[in-house]
Amino acid sequence: MTSGPGNVTNGYIARVFSHPEVIMHRRSRFAVSLVVLVSACTLQRATPTTPAFSKATAGRAFALGQPMSADEHMAHMSATDMVAPGLSATSEFQDPSFPASNSGAAERVKNSPRHGEWVKIAYTPGSADSLMAWVVYPFSKNASQKAPVVVVVHEIFGLSTWVRGVADQIAADGFIAVAPDFLSRVRGGPSTIELSSDTARRLIQGVSTTERNTIIKAAANYAMMLPSAQPRYAVIGYCWGGTTTWAHGVNGGLKGFAGGVAFYGAPYTRGGTPATETTPAVPASVDADSLAKITQPILLLNGSKDARIAALMPAIDSVMKANGKTYTGINYEGAVHGFLRAQGDPRPTNRDTAEEAANMAATRDGWPRTIAFLRQQLGVK
Numbered sequence: 188m189t190s191g192p193g194n195v196t197n198g199y200i201a202r203v204f205s206h207p208e209v210i211m212h213r214r215s216r217f218a219v220s221l222v223v224l225v226s227a228c229t230l231q232r233a234t235p236t237t238p239a240f241s242k243a244t245a246g247r248a249f250a251l252g253q254p255m256s257a258d259e260h261m262a263h264m265s266a267t268d269m270v271a272p273g274l275s276a277t278s279e280f281q282d283p284s285f286p287a288s289n290s291g292a293a294e295r296v297k298n299s300p301r302h303g304e305w306v307k308i309a310y311t312p313g314s315a316d317s318l319m320a321w322v323v324y325p326f327s328k329n330a331s332q333k334a335p336v337v338v339v340v341h342e343i344f345g346l347s348t349w350v351r352g353v354a355d356q357i358a359a360d361g362f363i364a365v366a367p368d369f370l371s372r373v374r375g376g377p378s379t380i381e382l383s384s385d386t387a388r389r390l391i392q393g394v395s396t397t398e399r400n401t402i403i404k405a406a407a408n409y410a411m412m413l414p415s416a417q418p419r420y421a422v423i424g425y426c427w428g429g430t431t432t433w434a435h436g437v438n439g440g441l442k443g444f445a446g447g448v449a450f451y452g453a454p455y456t457r458g459g460t461p462a463t464e465t466t467p468a469v470p471a472s473v474d475a476d477s478l479a480k481i482t483q484p485i486l487l488l489n490g491s492k493d494a495r496i497a498a499l500m501p502a503i504d505s506v507m508k509a510n511g512k513t514y515t516g517i518n519y520e521g522a523v524h525g526f527l528r529a530q531g532d533p534r535p536t537n538r539d540t541a542e543e544a545a546n547m548a549a550t551r552d553g554w555p556r557t558i559a560f561l562r563q564q565l566g567v568k
Contacts, residue, residue, distance in 0.1 A: 285356065285554045288530035292352035299355045301325065305379050308409045310401060318371035319378060320406055321351045323358035327415065335565035336410040336420035338403050339366040340428030345387030349528055360558050361567055363416050367406040369394050391427060399431045400438045407441055419565050422447040426525065436481040445564040446484040448557050451524045453496045454478060454503065473499055475506045484513035486560045488553045490522030521545030527553065
């Protein structure tokens with residue numbers, strides 16, 4: 188059972204998407220083995236701290252002054268979710284209307300007909316400190332046509348080739364895409380070198396929510412000031428980036444912020460209450476006070492195998508509805524955390540074709556739904 192992208196409604200979609208049989212189009216009838224040697228990048232040992240991101244602010248503040256750890260998202264991830272997908276031969280046809288899977292991203296970026304470039308962006312106007320970002324431009328029908336902006340927030344694995352591929356697809360769908368490297372400061376300065384997943388996971392714990400919002404604002408402002416841009420932007424994030432998208436919604440963003448899409452990333456939660464001899468434990472739940480501050484629509488797309496986010500979705504729906512917020516949440520049956528990156532790529536071991544089918548079903552519904560949301564919120568016809 189599927190639902191078309193035009194049927195986006197407010198509220199949690201309680202049903203899950205079933206896929207008893209998903210016909211997968213195969214172009215390759217033979218397996219190709221890829222041996223990938225991943226080397227860790229050499230980092231500068233110094234990690235300069237700017238005044239705006241001192242220890243007094245790092246790891247704190249979810250726009251409410253609450254003590255929230257910078258890596259709360261990671262604290263609730265499973266061991267499987269913490270492992271970066273390796274490159275593998277994929278037998279799934281790479282549909283050019285979706286972002287490429289992890290295995291197809293490098294080729295997609297390399298052969299893209301769109302203009303993409305690395306840029307350095309000041310953290311704040313007039314700041315000497317800068318961050319690195321990947322920007323991709325859409326084709327325009329004429330010189331006067333301008334496009335709105337989408338800020339792409341990477342996963343805990345950093346600004347990877349896969350994320351750059353997502354930015355390329357967003358540009359293919361008509362937006363100026365900017366994907367900032369949120370690790371620019373903690374890695375010692377802006378760089379175009381892709382970090383190893385282990386290094387990125389370690390460094391990302393030093394990026395506070397305050398800094399994340401500053402980076403999104405910097406990237407959005409840079410892109411909205413381009414001659415070919417409209418002064419409107421949305422945010423789309425994955426995993427850690429999904430949680431960051433929620434945080435930006437709570438923060439309120441800049442003039443022109445129009446909404447966010449969180450792929451398998453939940454808002455922050457309040458801790459539960461431990462059991463006593465006479466009372467049962469109360470589980471943690473979403474932070475209702477923070478969600479009440481959201482002013483723009485949010486779309487959450489999750490795979491049901493990410494049970495920690497799936498368990499929160501009814502509460503998110505309830506709080507968002509109670510506060511009159513525009514929100515849609517979809518939990519795709521059988522899909523994994525990171526389904527858009529995985530798609531039909533086989534696991535390195537213990538291949539699960541049903542899981543691959545579920546990931547593809549989620550992608551086929553989720554990406555058109557995402558683009559429909561962005562077009563509606565950003566006024567693109």
